[in-house]
Amino acid sequence: MVVRAASAVAAAGAVMAALASASVPTAAAEGDSHYTARSTTQFSPADGPVLTKAVTYNTKLVPASSQVTVTEEARTESTEVTLEVSGLQPNRAYGAHVHTRPCGRQPAESGTHYQDRKDPKEPSVDPAYANAKNEAWLDFTTDADGKGSAKSSHNWHFRAGEAQSVVIHARRTATGPGEAGEAGKRVACVTVPFGQAGR
Numbered sequence: 737m738v739v740r741a742a743s744a745v746a747a748a749g750a751v752m753a754a755l756a757s758a759s760v761p762t763a764a765a766e767g768d769s770h771y772t773a774r775s776t777t778q779f780s781p782a783d784g785p786v787l788t789k790a791v792t793y794n795t796k797l798v799p800a801s802s803q804v805t806v807t808e809e810a811r812t813e814s815t816e817v818t819l820e821v822s823g824l825q826p827n828r829a830y831g832a833h834v835h836t837r838p839c840g841r842q843p844a845e846s847g848t849h850y851q852d853r854k855d856p857k858e859p860s861v862d863p864a865y866a867n868a869k870n871e872a873w874l875d876f877t878t879d880a881d882g883k884g885s886a887k888s889s890h891n892w893h894f895r896a897g898e899a900q901s902v903v904i905h906a907r908r909t910a911t912g913p914g915e916a917g918e919a920g921k922r923v924a925c926v927t928v929p930f931g932q933a934g935r
């Protein structure tokens with residue numbers, strides 16, 4: 737029992753970092769394949785002792801211990817992503833998108849926005865590519881309690897390995913030419929392996 741207690745203490749940090757994580761392929765209905773992956777995590781400072789799955793780069797806009805849940809629901813003809821946050825600043829607009837790379841200690845490590853049709857030019861600020869249909873945008877406005885949520889729906893699927901995080905930005909996503917897709921500084925990031933359905 738003493739040995740067990742010691743290992744439990746050692747594992748406590750990891751448990752705090754990943755409160756709950758589930759990947760649940762659900763039963764197919766009439767040939768329609770249906771896959772749901774949901775992950776809930778607390779944000780930790782990106783410069784902390786351990787790089788956790790959800791990191792905050794700005795503890796004023798996204799406080800440590802605030803919580804995030806990301807759900808990917810993939811069906812035969814569609815993909816739906818849901819973002820839910822709590823513990824953020826009340827009554828405030830944030831931008832958010834699915835990005836290509838996992839979160840790192842530096843905000844830029846999460847890469848560019850995931851695009852179904854890739855813009856040959858980088859950075860992609862052309863509204864023909866940088867738009868909410870070709871990318872997964874999850875902008876939200878928090879309520880008086882600091883809770884917020886957003887959902888994106890598409891008729892395409894993520895290519896496995898090419899969509900690996902959700903990044904929260906300091907402001908709403910712009911849509912005009914030359915600035916489309918921009919949403920200010922990256923204030924937090926959660927690593928999520930999208931596009932694993934049926935592979």
Ligand SMILES: [Cu+2]
Pocket residue numbers: 832833834835849903905919
């Ligand atoms: Cu982004």
